[in-house]
Amino acid sequence: MTSIRVDISVQRDDFTLEVNTDIALSGVTAIFGSSGSGKTTLLRSIAGLINNTQGSIRVNNVVWQNETEFLSTHRRGVGFVFQQPSLFEHLNVKKNIDFGLHRAKAPMSPKQIQLMLDLMGIQPLLNRMPWQLSGGEQQRVAIARTLVTNPNLLLLDEPLAALGDDQKSDILPFLTQTFKQLSIPVVYVSHVKDEIAKLADHLVLLESGKIIGQGEIKEMFTSLDLPLAHALDAESVIETEVTDYDENFGLVRLTLAGISLHVASPPLTLGSHVRLQIFARDISIALEKPNNSSILNVIPVIIDSLKQQGKSQVNLRLLVGNSVLLSRITRKSALQLNLKPGDSVYAQIKTAAICV
Amino acid sequence: MILDQQDLTALWVTLKLASISTLLLLVLGTPLAWWLARSRWRFKLVIEALIALPLILPPSVLGFYLLLALGPNGPIGGVVDFLGGPPLAFSFSGLVIGSVFYSLPFVVQPLQNGFSSLGRRPLEVAATLGASPLDQFFSVAIPMAKSSFITAGVLGFAHTLGEFGVVLMIGGNIPGSTQVASIAIYDHVETLEYAQAHALAGCLLLLSFVMLLLVYGANRRYSVVTP
Numbered sequence: 001m002t003s004i005r006v007d008i009s010v011q012r013d014d015f016t017l018e019v020n021t022d023i024a025l026s027g028v029t030a031i032f033g034s035s036g037s038g039k040t041t042l043l044r045s046i047a048g049l050i051n052n053t054q055g056s057i058r059v060n061n062v063v064w065q066n067e068t069e070f071l072s073t074h075r076r077g078v079g080f081v082f083q084q085p086s087l088f089e090h091l092n093v094k095k096n097i098d099f100g101l102h103r104a105k106a107p108m109s110p111k112q113i114q115l116m117l118d119l120m121g122i123q124p125l126l127n128r129m130p131w132q133l134s135g136g137e138q139q140r141v142a143i144a145r146t147l148v149t150n151p152n153l154l155l156l157d158e159p160l161a162a163l164g165d166d167q168k169s170d171i172l173p174f175l176t177q178t179f180k181q182l183s184i185p186v187v188y189v190s191h192v193k194d195e196i197a198k199l200a201d202h203l204v205l206l207e208s209g210k211i212i213g214q215g216e217i218k219e220m221f222t223s224l225d226l227p228l229a230h231a232l233d234a235e236s237v238i239e240t241e242v243t244d245y246d247e248n249f250g251l252v253r254l255t256l257a258g259i260s261l262h263v264a265s266p267p268l269t270l271g272s273h274v275r276l277q278i279f280a281r282d283i284s285i286a287l288e289k290p291n292n293s294s295i296l297n298v299i300p301v302i303i304d305s306l307k308q309q310g311k312s313q314v315n316l317r318l319l320v321g322n323s324v325l326l327s328r329i330t331r332k333s334a335l336q337l338n339l340k341p342g343d344s345v346y347a348q349i350k351t352a353a354i355c356v
Numbered sequence: 357m358i359l360d361q362q363d364l365t366a367l368w369v370t371l372k373l374a375s376i377s378t379l380l381l382l383v384l385g386t387p388l389a390w391w392l393a394r395s396r397w398r399f400k401l402v403i404e405a406l407i408a409l410p411l412i413l414p415p416s417v418l419g420f421y422l423l424l425a426l427g428p429n430g431p432i433g434g435v436v437d438f439l440g441g442p443p444l445a446f447s448f449s450g451l452v453i454g455s456v457f458y459s460l461p462f463v464v465q466p467l468q469n470g471f472s473s474l475g476r477r478p479l480e481v482a483a484t485l486g487a488s489p490l491d492q493f494f495s496v497a498i499p500m501a502k503s504s505f506i507t508a509g510v511l512g513f514a515h516t517l518g519e520f521g522v523v524l525m526i527g528g529n530i531p532g533s534t535q536v537a538s539i540a541i542y543d544h545v546e547t548l549e550y551a552q553a554h555a556l557a558g559c560l561l562l563l564s565f566v567m568l569l570l571v572y573g574a575n576r577r578y579s580v581v582t583p
Binding site: 105 | 480
């Protein structure tokens with residue numbers, strides 16, 4: 001499948017969701033918005049879990065629903081991970097996982113399943129009952145239970161929201177890795193920007209039941225016309241390649257559009273791709289390349305656009321090759337340096353501020 | 357042996373009646389309870405009130421209407437008569453039909469509560485894992501509501517076991533056919549046969565107690581009587 005055509009409206013007491021869009025079915029698409037923006041309703045509609053949805057949903061010209069037809073959830077071939085683990089309480093972990101496995105048309109192979117259960121640390125839990133597991137373990141089982149069915153489309157509704165911080169940081173890297181390996185398209189609902197920065201390729205921004213922006217994550221995070229670039233913790237997301245490791249200083253060298261970046265990190269596989277998140281407040285601007293500075297990462301960039309935020313700050317959208325960086329500086333500095341779109345300047349990023 | 361042949365027969369009729377009625381009630385009550393738990397129909401409360409009626413109605417009132425309904429001119433008896441069936445009033449079949457009515461709330465209410473407390477989530481999960489609605493019902497709803505089924509079965513059985521008024525009205529007191537233990541006890545007391553009344557009453561007391569013990573033992577995590 002390549003895209004899902006959603007043209008629906010859902011009416012609730014004091015809330016209307018109205019969405020008319022194509023959602024790309026490749027990689028991970030995140031639906032992002034504050035609580036009450038309708039993101040869960042949108043996801044549940046796609047799964048066929050809301051029966052008073054008006055309008056139509058089509059996947060590659062196969063009608064999932066329209067005015068006259070409604071394909072039941074169990075026939076849509078979607079996997080769904082709920083916010084609460086919702087394991088079947090009367091079945092142990094193994095039987096919970098088998099439930100979907102036995103009903104799936106084209107499940108994972110036994111070898112794949114073993115690998116995944118090992119990776120997720122579920123093997124030792126197989127004979128336990130759900131109430132004998134911690135919240136994090138339960139959610140891992142729920143995710144595994146869905147993955148073994150090898151669905152055509154994987155839907156996740158804030159799967160980490162009910163977990164503690166420790167458990168979140170356990171599962172998040174696993175999800176990142178799994179989404180990369182599986183060829184299943186994923187739609188991931190969350191209101192936590194950090195999760196999305198780590199997981200998503202595409203982003204659908206939802207506000208009060210309407211889509212206010214949609215596109216590649218690097219564009220959505222940095223577009224100065226959208227709220228994300230103006231948030232207190234605004235950040236840009238860039239894809240880099242590992243090229244070198246400096247044993248002496250414990251620094252990994254990454255390449256971004258032919259330019260080197262240094263980050264403090266244990267050695268990484270050479271040639272592998274690493275996604276970096278850089279906060280706008282950690283990037284400053286210089287007109288010339290500074291010679292005596294502690295900042296290792298100085299990148300030549302072109303100012304794409306700039307927009308004032310409040311009385312004292314300015315957000316800058318910076319281009320470097322295909323990538324986009326976001327910088328936040330004071331309005332005073334922007335005026336003193338006389339920055340305007342099209343200028344070639346240098347972005348300075350503190351090495352210590354880059355999270356791998 | 358204090359119990360004579362007639363007492364043993366009465367006990368046997370009682371157990372047979374309670375077993376058959378409970379079985380029928382579980383078969384009929386399950387879909388009814390499922391519908392009540394899931395339906396958002398505005399007038400559902402009318403059905404719920406009707407089902408709950410036997411809880412408060414004097415058994416003689418219920419028995420009186422059932423007698424009319426089961427009679428050859430009544431709606432149920434008439435249809436059976438028209439189809440060439442046997443007369444229902446003062447027969448064992450009539451007792452079964454009566455029992456199903458008067459024990460209905462004791463089976464439907466625990467089941468309805470059980471299904472309601474499941475919520476929609478387990479069924480939604482099952483649907484996203486590829487289970488059809490019927491599959492969801494049998495592989496998720498029923499096993500997860502197991503304790504409610506035990507409660508419903510025991511309450512239905514026990515209530516049928518102890519019924520007196522309705523049975524007297526629609527079944528009469530025909531030994532070997534419609535004379536149940538509770539009525540036999542009444543007869544013994546009437547004729548001052550206290551020893552036999554004791555024996556039979558003791559049997560019922562013991563039976564009821566052992567049944568509840570078994571249920572509480574097998575089902576420690578739950579309470580038998582649901583609100």
